Amino acid sequence: MVAVNIANAVEASGEARNAGDITVAHSSLTVDHSLKLPEMKPRIVELFKDLFNHWSNLDESHFTAAQLSGGITNRLLKVSVEEENGNTVLVTVRIYGPNTEYVINRDRELQAIVHLSTAGFGPKLLGTFENGMVQSFIHARTLNASDMRKPKLAAEIAKQLKSFHQVDIPGSKEPQLWNDIFKFFKKASYLTYDDRKKQNMYKKISFKEVETELIKLKELTGQLDAPVVFAHNDLLSGNLMLNDDEEKLYFIDFEYGSYSYRGFDIGNHFNEYAGLDCDYTLYPTKNEQYHFFRHYLNPEKPNEVSDIDLEALYVETTSYMLVSHMYWALWALIQAKMSEIDFDYLEYFFLRYNEYKRRKNECFSLAKSYLSQSKTM
Known part of the structure; x- marks a missing residue:
């Protein structure tokens, strides 16, 4: 059997959905997220027959579905379709x-x-x-947190991130970061958990304190004039894939993407060196950050980046790293209420918020010192 590129192998159905100025095939069907794989497969087959005309006459034996490891938001499947001509097509269902x-x-x-x-x-x-998407399958492995700090990979991530930040996405270019954070804050501050243990943990949170910290952070970062780019906003190891044979790196999963601040995207990425265990002793050293910055700022001639530019991006990234902790801490509170995925989101809130508090004095001092020196130059 030969695996082929689905983009050239399937014919979409007549139903479509607009995505800005581009139209994509769409089905009005839903797939129950909670089903076990054997029970889910018939629904996947029905979906594919509805979505792609090319496969509408195939019976269920032509389809195979397998669970993929993924993040803590969605469920990912690899589906293989054996066509009548003997070709096998691989796709990902999210x-x-x-x-x-x-x-x-x-x-x-x-x-x-x-x-x-x-x-x-x-x-x-x-x-x-209705509750997901079908994408082409990437022949690559998902990175782990320790991969991201390897110098060669860190340089490649930096280069690709620079290119990613240069993509023009139609629509408003207004940064959404603080709009999203304060929406999260509003939703997170009025929750009630059915689980008594969760509710007791939730009651320990001072939302007045959190709001005060957000206001101070927004004021501080606003003075840094960070460039606005289309940011990934969730560049953790699980959203990076590598084909080792071809040495090709892929960014995936853009569900949190928006126009935002350059420093947030990089600082958020650095926070993810800690992995889901949140071991923040693994946060990159200044030298490791400078290695990344050089390849981001000047991918072709990284050694020609000036010390002034390195320091400016270091301060910017360090400040927005704090914002990243607050963003995901508030996100976790909402997920603790809404998500059915088995993950301790409430504990994750405290891990992120406590790390914010541990680092804030150091980071605020760095930014204020830099801003003060900049004014005198």
Whole structure:
């Protein structure tokens, strides 16, 4: 059997959905996120027959589905389709986690993904359904947190991130970061958990304190004049894939993507060196950060980046690293209420918020010192 590129192998159905100025195949079907794989497979087959005319006459024996490891938001499947000519086509099905619309703007994601795919980032978007999407399959392995700090890979991530930040996504270029954070804050500060243990943990949070910290952070970062770019906003190891044979790196999963600040995207990425265990002793050293910055700022001649530019990006990134902790801490509170995925989101809130508090004095001092010196120059 020969695996082929689905982008050239399937014919979409007549139903379509607009994503900005691009139209993609769409099915009105849904797939129950909670089903076990054997029970889910008939629904996947029905979906594919509805979505792609090319496969409408195949029976269920031509389809095979397998669970992929993924993040803590969605459910990912690899589906193989054996066609009548003997070719086998591989695709990825992403089923949105329940209630993720509380934290993810799906219309914004869909508009971005088609343009990013055209620009060479991530898999091809092949079709959408009511609670998910079908994409081409990437023949690569998902990175782990320790991979990201390897100098060669760090340099490649930096180069690709620079290119990613240069993609033009149609629509408003207004940064959405603080709008999203304060939406999260508003939703997170009025929650009630049915589980008594969760509710008791939740009551320990001072939202007045959190709001004060957010206001101070917004004021501080606003003085740094960080460039506004289309940011990935979730560049953790699980959203980076590598084909070791071809040494090709892929960015995937753009559901949190938006116009935002350059320093946030980089600082958020550095936070992810800690992995889901949140071991922040693994946060990159200054030398490791400078290695990344050189390849980001001047991919062709990284050794020609000036000390002034390195320091400026270091301060910018360090400040927005704090914002990243607050963003995901508030996100976690909402997920603790809404998500059915087995993950201790409340504990994750405290891990992120406590790390913010541990680092804030050091980071605020660095930024204020830099801003003070800049004014005297």
